[in-house]
Amino acid sequence: MSLRHALKKAGINDEIIGKIEELGVEDVVRMTEEELSKKLSISRRDARRIIDILMEKRVGFRTALDIMKSPETRISTGVRSIDNILRGGIKAGSITEVYGRAGAGKSQFCFQMAVIAVDLGKVIYIDTERGFSPSRLRDISLRFRKNPDEILSKILVFSPGSVNDLRASIRSARDFARKERISLLIVDSLLSIFRSEYVGLEMLAERQKQLSLVLKILREISSMGTSVLFTNHVIGKISESFEDLAAGGYIIGHFPDLVLWLRKGVGSTRILRIVDSSELPEAEAVFTITKGGLEDI
Ligand SMILES: Nc1ncnc2c1ncn2[C@@H]1O[C@H](COP(=O)(O)OP(=O)(O)OP(=O)(O)O)[C@@H](O)[C@H]1O
Ligand SMILES: [Mg+2]
Incomplete structure (x- = not known):
């Protein structure tokens, strides 16, 4: 199942999915529940659900280029x-x-x-x-x-x-x-x-x-x-x-x-x-x- 599909199935609407893609999966998974709920104006429960799905799905999701580009704190x-x-x-x-x-x-x-x-x-x-x-x-x-x-x-x-x-x-x-x-x-x-x-x-x-x-x-x-x-x-x-x-x-x-x-x-x-x-x-x-x-x- 694609990431988009998994999010949709969990009840996340297209507008929110678009915003997640804009922010970038790597950045979103590093946010806390609270940060994400504020950023997307959604409930903390939805934020938690999104983070869980992204964490589960991101294995194999990143290309080597993504890894190189991600800010290395x-x-x-x-x-x-x-x-x-x-x-x-x-x-x-x-x-x-x-x-x-x-x-x-x-x-x-x-x-x-x-x-x-x-x-x-x-x-x-x-x-x-x-x-x-x-x-x-x-x-x-x-x-x-x-x-x-x-x-x-x-x-x-x-x-x-x-x-x-x-x-x-x-x-x-x-x-x-x-x-x-x-x-x-x-x-x-x-x-x-x-x-x-x-x-x-x-x-x-x-x-x-x-x-x-x-x-x-x-x-x-x-x-x-x-x-x-x-x-x-x-x-x-x-x-x-x-x-x-x-x-x-x-x-x-x-x-x-x-x-x-x-x-x-x-x-x-x-x-x-x-x-x-x-x-x-x-x-x-x-x-x-x-x-x-x-x-x-
Ligand atoms: N106030 C201090 N000033 C200078 N050196 C200190 C001070 N406190 C501890 N040390 C040094 O740190 C050493 C102890 O290190 P530490 O407790 O980190 O060891 P450890 O590797 O965690 O050992 P263990 O396996 O027993 O837990 C002391 O032997 C001393 O050399
Ligand atoms: Mg010790």
Whole structure:
């Protein structure tokens, strides 16, 4: 069924369909329900219905040219060396994984991205490890000359204690993203909660099933234009010559658009490497972590 046909079948009239075509599918799917209902002078229910149909139908709808032409919003990391290798930062609507050992700076990276992403919309922080630190967010906000209270008021924090809870949090995040502009959704960390709840080989199949469900909702959220950033631990070292490997195996492996490996360097320095990306070459950036967050050396 064509897009036009699907919209008509849902009771959307020709005039509205014409306006949608004028605005462009890519722009319409990035709007919130409220924005679209105002723009087209229609009810929020109709706006929701239109967005749902467009999201469902747009697979295979875009040509490579459309993708090239669509405005590529990126969220800067606030570190020039990292922005350089990422060509400006994390892409809107993309899924990024940052993995590394304990103390590598994964949570610090998330805190900094949260502070910066607030410029583009609200941020949702799902903290599965009780690691969220408002005082670190304050320090980072001050470094970027932002009002800490204002920043903190735009970051919604969930602290799920179980896989069920995590799924509920991510579903709520999806509901938020439908109603208002959420620039960034952070899950710090994604896998630990699954690993502690589903222990042993006999639980592996169920664990992967539950994880797939969560990944599906994350993908849905990213397709609304919200960037998704999640952290991951590394699996035990096989030998000294091996590099760290992210946990989660093949289910996680092919899910993100961008995979970043974070590790400690000399002193307070850190090294971030692009391990996998559909558009960026493998590259490394060196920076440091200070009271004010991640900074260039
Ligand atoms: N106020 C600060 N000033 C300077 N460096 C800091 C400050 N706070 C944290 N750090 C640095 O950040 C490190 C902790 O990083 P972070 O908590 O992001 O690690 P992580 O990768 O999330 O680890 P985990 O896997 O345990 O969650 C500390 O070891 C320290 O080097
Ligand atoms: Mg952490």
